[in-house]
Amino acid sequence: MISNTGPAYSSPQRSAFDRYNPLRWIGELSETRYWMYLLLLPSALLICAVVIYPTLYGMQMSFHEMRINRPGLGNGWVGLKHYQRMVTDPVFWVSLRNTAVWVTSAIALEFLIGLVAALALNRNLPGSKVLAVLILLPYFLPNVVAGHMWALMLDPRLGVINDLLVKVGLLQGYKAWFADPTTAMAAAIVVEAWHSFPFFTLLLLAGLKGIPTDLYKAADIDGAGALSQLRLITLPMLKTIIAAAVILRVIGLVNSPDLLLILTSGGPGRSTQVLSLYAFQTAYKDFNFGYAGALSVVMFVLLMVFAWAYVRLSKVNED
Amino acid sequence: MSTRTAPMRLNLGRFVVYATLAFAVCFYGIPLLWLFVAGTRSEASLLSDPPFALGTWEAFTRTWNNLTSYNNFQIVSWATNSLIYSIGGVLLSLAASIPGGYALALSEFPGRKLILLLTLIAMITPSTAVVLPIFLEMNLLGLSNTYAGMILASGFFPFGVYLTYVYFSTSLPKGVMDSARVDGCNRFQLFTRIALPLARPIIALVAFFSFLAIWSNYFLAFVLLSDDKLYNLPVGLTALVSGSGALSNLPSNDVPIKKPEVVLAAILVVLPVLLIFMAAQRFVRSGMLSGAEKG
Numbered sequence: 373m374i375s376n377t378g379p380a381y382s383s384p385q386r387s388a389f390d391r392y393n394p395l396r397w398i399g400e401l402s403e404t405r406y407w408m409y410l411l412l413l414p415s416a417l418l419i420c421a422v423v424i425y426p427t428l429y430g431m432q433m434s435f436h437e438m439r440i441n442r443p444g445l446g447n448g449w450v451g452l453k454h455y456q457r458m459v460t461d462p463v464f465w466v467s468l469r470n471t472a473v474w475v476t477s478a479i480a481l482e483f484l485i486g487l488v489a490a491l492a493l494n495r496n497l498p499g500s501k502v503l504a505v506l507i508l509l510p511y512f513l514p515n516v517v518a519g520h521m522w523a524l525m526l527d528p529r530l531g532v533i534n535d536l537l538v539k540v541g542l543l544q545g546y547k548a549w550f551a552d553p554t555t556a557m558a559a560a561i562v563v564e565a566w567h568s569f570p571f572f573t574l575l576l577l578a579g580l581k582g583i584p585t586d587l588y589k590a591a592d593i594d595g596a597g598a599l600s601q602l603r604l605i606t607l608p609m610l611k612t613i614i615a616a617a618v619i620l621r622v623i624g625l626v627n628s629p630d631l632l633l634i635l636t637s638g639g640p641g642r643s644t645q646v647l648s649l650y651a652f653q654t655a656y657k658d659f660n661f662g663y664a665g666a667l668s669v670v671m672f673v674l675l676m677v678f679a680w681a682y683v684r685l686s687k688v689n690e691d
Numbered sequence: 692m693s694t695r696t697a698p699m700r701l702n703l704g705r706f707v708v709y710a711t712l713a714f715a716v717c718f719y720g721i722p723l724l725w726l727f728v729a730g731t732r733s734e735a736s737l738l739s740d741p742p743f744a745l746g747t748w749e750a751f752t753r754t755w756n757n758l759t760s761y762n763n764f765q766i767v768s769w770a771t772n773s774l775i776y777s778i779g780g781v782l783l784s785l786a787a788s789i790p791g792g793y794a795l796a797l798s799e800f801p802g803r804k805l806i807l808l809l810t811l812i813a814m815i816t817p818s819t820a821v822v823l824p825i826f827l828e829m830n831l832l833g834l835s836n837t838y839a840g841m842i843l844a845s846g847f848f849p850f851g852v853y854l855t856y857v858y859f860s861t862s863l864p865k866g867v868m869d870s871a872r873v874d875g876c877n878r879f880q881l882f883t884r885i886a887l888p889l890a891r892p893i894i895a896l897v898a899f900f901s902f903l904a905i906w907s908n909y910f911l912a913f914v915l916l917s918d919d920k921l922y923n924l925p926v927g928l929t930a931l932v933s934g935s936g937a938l939s940n941l942p943s944n945d946v947p948i949k950k951p952e953v954v955l956a957a958i959l960v961v962l963p964v965l966l967i968f969m970a971a972q973r974f975v976r977s978g979m980l981s982g983a984e985k986g
Contacts, residue, residue, distance in 0.1 A: 395879075402879035408800045411882070415791035416806075418783070420849040423813045426824035433824065485715070492711040504711055510719050512968050514907030516925035517961045520932060520953060521726050528911040530950065531723055566718065598704070630909045634929060655823050656914070668820040675820075676812075 382606025433665030454666035481565035519634030553643035579613035769927035783846030792855025
């Protein structure tokens with residue numbers, strides 16, 4: 373006997389307390405076929421409240437006029453008006469292009485650094501356990517901190533980085549990296565890569581541990597060099613995990629305007645304006661929730677394509 | 692882990708590996724080191740001394756006093772808010788993920804596949820796409836600018852459902868559960884007396900991840916909270932920067948928030964994260980690795 377109350381359904385005489393004892397009530401309920409759904413109830417309610425309802429509401433928003441600062445326009449149905457506007461909206465296209473640049477370059481850089489670090493850590497040399505932890509640590513640095521830290525380090529007057537670059541001889545004088553449209557995006561990409569490459573290191577390291585060593589031994593015997601081993605064994609074996617990591621990171625990056633919001637707010641001009649920032653500014657600076665909703669829906673659809681790819685990939689993994 | 696080292700080649704290879712790792716550590720460590728050193732320095736020292744000069748105790752205490760007493764100890768209430776949001780959000784995400792993951796791992800039932808798929812989709816739903824509707828929803832419910840609204844919006848952590856599901860589907864002792872059943876446990880007692888005690892590591896892991904996510908949450912808090920009394924630390928830090936013009940290099944004003952104060956505030960945001968990470972790094976790393984191999 374684990375419990376001293378015994379099975380809930382086998383005690384015919386119950387005191388008044390028992391009848392209203394919530395634990396007993398839940399115990400009885402757990403014997404019905406509703407138990408599974410009861411267990412799922414909290415997460416289902418939360419999913420509805422913060423995922424499903426907002427998603428549907430956002431879609432509905434995108435077909436309506438919704439300008440908080442101009443209530444005179446009403447909340448009427450406007451059909452595809454916002455989507456039509458988007459096609460001819462130059463800012464939308466600039467943001468889309470910037471999003472593509474931002475996401476692909478940052479992720480390419482993260483992947484490269486992450487792969488090199490993972491390959492190095494995988495050698496299991498003395499000290500690499502400690503290093504693996506150290507490398508992981510700043511990944512948990514809040515975006516806000518990473519953003520402000522780099523804003524300070526790239527500051528044209530404090531010049532921690534500027535100082536270094538001038539000393540090395542790469543730069544003539546101190547530079548205001550985020551004030552120049554030609555360098556703002558590049559600087560932001562470096563900051564983002566700095567912050568998130570350990571995500572790749574971690575996942576790729578897990579993948580590397582799973583590659584049988586025999587493959588490398590055989591390749592050694594066949595006289596394959598380090599580079600061709602990397603190209604012919606390591607990368608193909610890591611294919612699924614690379615794809616999964618890239619997709620997760622794409623979703624994360626497209627979703628979160630945090631870093632750009634802190635570093636540049638999309639400026640100077642529109643040089644670092646990405647879609648998520650544009651949607652946010654449309655809603656909270658122009659108070660045009662309908663158009664912001666349409667922008668979000670477009671992002672949602674773009675990302676769901678990635679989501680679909682991710683689900684497909686995890687299915688491939690199970691087989 | 693068996694010692695599966697990749698075949699060792701020339702010593703040159705070894706050198707390259709160490710050089711790479713050393714570079715990675717510098718690339719990562721130096722900015723962090725700078726952040727912590729800069730917290731001890733005065734504004735003048737930041738501008739004129741070499742980048743890694745150490746500050747003085749006096750400068751540090753002055754910065755600390757400027758920061759904490761600014762606007763009637765505002766930063767203290769932001770830190771308290773952050774703590775309230777994080778604890779509330781962690782409890783909420785545990786209450787949702789643990790039973791949810793348990794149900795999904797326990798058995799087949801109608802709708803299980805659909806729910807797993809929904810969880811997966813929820814994991815990757817763009818937060819920017821839902822943040823505006825959540826904002827309007829909170830207004831509708833009268834929860835905008837309340838602790839409850841912020842906790843509700845940040846307390847869902849679908850990754851937690853998934854982690855718990857993966858954990859329970861491999862570690863539930865079917866034999867023990869069957870015999871407990873014979874001994875007269877009802878299914879609720881199976882959950883509370885067998886599954887929950889077993890789930891301690893996964894509860895810790897989910898709590899760790901959702902705490903970090905909520906503690907560092909900037910965008911959601913920025914959108915949902917317009918009352919500066921309710922800001923969390925990340926939003927507060929940004930407000931501090933933009934409100935004081937500390938980073939703008941404009942002619943100085945009389946706000947006592949300068950660059951050192953900003954640095955110190957940033958350290959305040961990151962310190963709990965670092966401490967918790969250090970305390971938990973072993974199980975977090977193994978947990979993340981197993982999660983990575985699974986998914």
